[in-house]
Amino acid sequence: MTFQKASRFFNTIRYLTLRQVVFRFYYRFARVRQREYDDVRSRTWSSGWSAPRWSELSTEDGIAFTFLGVEGDVRDPADWQAGQHSKLWLYNLHYLDDLNAKDIDTTPALAETLIRNWTQANPPISGDGWEPYPLSLRVVNLVKWFARNESLAGSRLESLATQADALSQQLEYHILGNHLFANGKALVFVGAYLSGAKADEWLAKGLQILDEEVAEQFLQDGGHFELSPMYHATLLWDMCDLVNLAQCSGLPELNQRLPRWQAVISRGLAWLRSLLHPDGKIGFFNDAAFGVAPDFMHIEEYAARLGISIAPDAPDPVAFLNSATGYAVVRPKTGVKALLDLAQVGPDYQPGHAHADTLSFELSVFGQRLVVNSGTSQYGEGAERQRQRSTGAHSTVEVAGQDSSEVWAGFRVARRARPTIERFDLQDGVSYIQASHNGYRRLSSSLIHRRTWTFSEDRLEMIDQITSDQFVAVARLYIHPDVSLSQGASRFVADMGTGKKVVIELAGADQVRVVASTWHPGFGCSIANQCIEATFSGRPLTTHIHWS
Known part of the structure; x- marks a missing residue:
């Protein structure tokens, strides 16, 4: 191992908790024991399960599936573990999300086919489907489906119990976070649905985990601590499921937690709303894409059905900081909204979904996205995954061709940028925000990137400074695919459609050019767009964006 690789490895593992280290060693040698269950019965709930649906069916026949924009056939038992598909594709196959997708209740034969095929092709306790994360999602999907179709559960509850038992033996203390x-x-779902001493154990263990993790993972401003709007939306839906479960089951252990869970959802909705563009969809910070998690409107509808609401959105233009998560929101005018990433990389011990996007920003004008980050179209450890996590794939500044945080191996981060918010003022309708980060200190101990945003009603002035003239920096503005650019010297005109235009001017650059790039709004999705690149060194780069 080279010194560089050894350093990167050390600066990755040194943030792990003792619990993670212990369980990584434990699971390397531990083996899951198969236990079979007979005469498994369900509890009697106070009301039946009912919840809104947001996802589309991935299959029409239980053979041809589409996940992450990739099609594949599953005809034989071996196809559930097929090497021609990515690990994430196979995980999606094993989730059985279709059991609770839209329109599934109009095709009950499909649901039964999915359950039967999975059970026959995946005997206990080996294969991708018996790993803890797909087990967790599938167990919840099965409980929801059985709770809606009690007459069809029958002996399948014995398989459900076996799956729950396998999960209980391999809880992901080595990963933590959303896993x-x-x-x-x-465990809470299956423990609340099944009856008996073992179900009571699963329920108690699940509640113990949730009591700890809800308190740690949802921060004071409402945001989820992994700092991905996409994962935040996923876990907010999970919280709604838990409230729904408490109301349907009537179990006192769940009901006593209702006030705490409801407060988390209310704050979480407010946070998520702040990270939406005028089009109603999330900004792309860290791992984020459309279609993986429910949209805000879906979660808001679910929460409303549960009796949970949030305060109306503020009607006046404001600038505010989600102080616990570090995302700033500026709305200088109706139809104009900027989202600024002043956030840390994420929880030190679990930055797996982090990108090197510190001090990046996104901007919508006239209700249309203009400046974007590049998004996420794939996981894994390939070159494209690495590029999408890199500083160069975001609307921020790259120095000497390096990333602000050392992202590597798909879900790893070594040395991390630490941002500092130096100014956050709103005076006479003008917003002044200044922040810096030290992510490039490995190049020079005094090297800092400082970015200053000044927003008024009709324009943004952004100043980038690098505290050294020894290195060449590149500032990038990724432009949404629906916006066309025309160029003249260091001045660009962005055609927003319907006759509306935005002028972008840069001063202080050594070179300015437009390069072809791609935007990734969903997994498996790549759309051509343009990127303005400005190279500078030794003096500040000033970017003016005028929308009046």
Whole structure:
């Protein structure tokens, strides 16, 4: 191992908790024991399960599936573990999300086919489907489906119990974060649905996990601590599921937690709303894409059905900081909204969904996205995944061709940028925001990137400074695919459609050019767009964006 690789490895593992280290060693040698269950019965709930649906069916026949924009056939038992598909594609196959997708109740034969095919092709306890994360999501999907179709559950409850038992033996303490949350949620669901001493154990263990993880993972401003709007939306839906479960089951252990869970959802909705563009969809910070998690309107509808609401959105233009998560929101005018990433990389011990996007921003004008980050179209450890996590794929500044945080291996981060908010003022309708980060200190101990945004009603002035003239920096503005650019020297005109235009001017650059790039609004999705690149060194770069 080279010194560089050794350093990167050390600066990755040094943030792990003792619990993660212990369980990584434990699971390397531990083996899951198969236990079979007979005469498994369900509890009697106070009301039946009912919840809104947001996802589309991935299959019409239980053979041809589409996940992450990729099609594949599953005809034989071996296809459930097929090497021609990515690990994430196979995980999606094993989730059985279709059991609770839109229109599934109009095709009950499809649901039964999915359950039967999975059970026959995946005997206990080996294969991708018996790993803890797909187990967690599938257990919840099965409980929801059985709770709606009690007459069809029958002996399938014995398989459900076996799956819950396998999950309980491999809880993801070595990963923590949203994975452990999903484990806890699954144990609560299956423990609340099945009856008996073992179900009581699963329920108690799941609640113990959730009590710890909800308190840690949802921060004071309402945001989820992994700092991905997409994962925040996923876990907010999970929280709604838990409230729904408490109301349907009537179990006192769940009902006593209702006030706490409801407050988390209310704050979480407010946070998520702040990270939406005028088009009603999330900004792309860290791992984020459309279609993976429910949209805000879906979660808001679910919460409303549960009796949970949030305060109306503020009607006046404002600038505010989600102080616990570090995302700033500026709305200088109706139809104009900027989202600024002043956030840390994420929880030190679990930055797996982080990008090197510190001090990046996104901007919508006239209700249309203009400046964007590049999004996320794939996981894994390939070159494209690495590029999408890099600083160069975001609307921020790259120095000497390096990333602000050392992202690597798909879900790893070594040395991390630490941002500092230096100014956050709103005076006479003008917003002044200044922040810096030290992510490039490995190049020079005094090297800092400082970015200053000044918003008024009709324009943005942004100043980028690098505290050294020894390095060449590149500032990038990724432009939404629906916006066309025309160029003249260091001045660009962005055609927003319907006759509306935005002028972008840069001063202080050594070179300015437009390059072809791609935007990734969904997994498996790549759309051509343009990127303005400005190279500068030794003096500030000033970017003016005028929308009046």
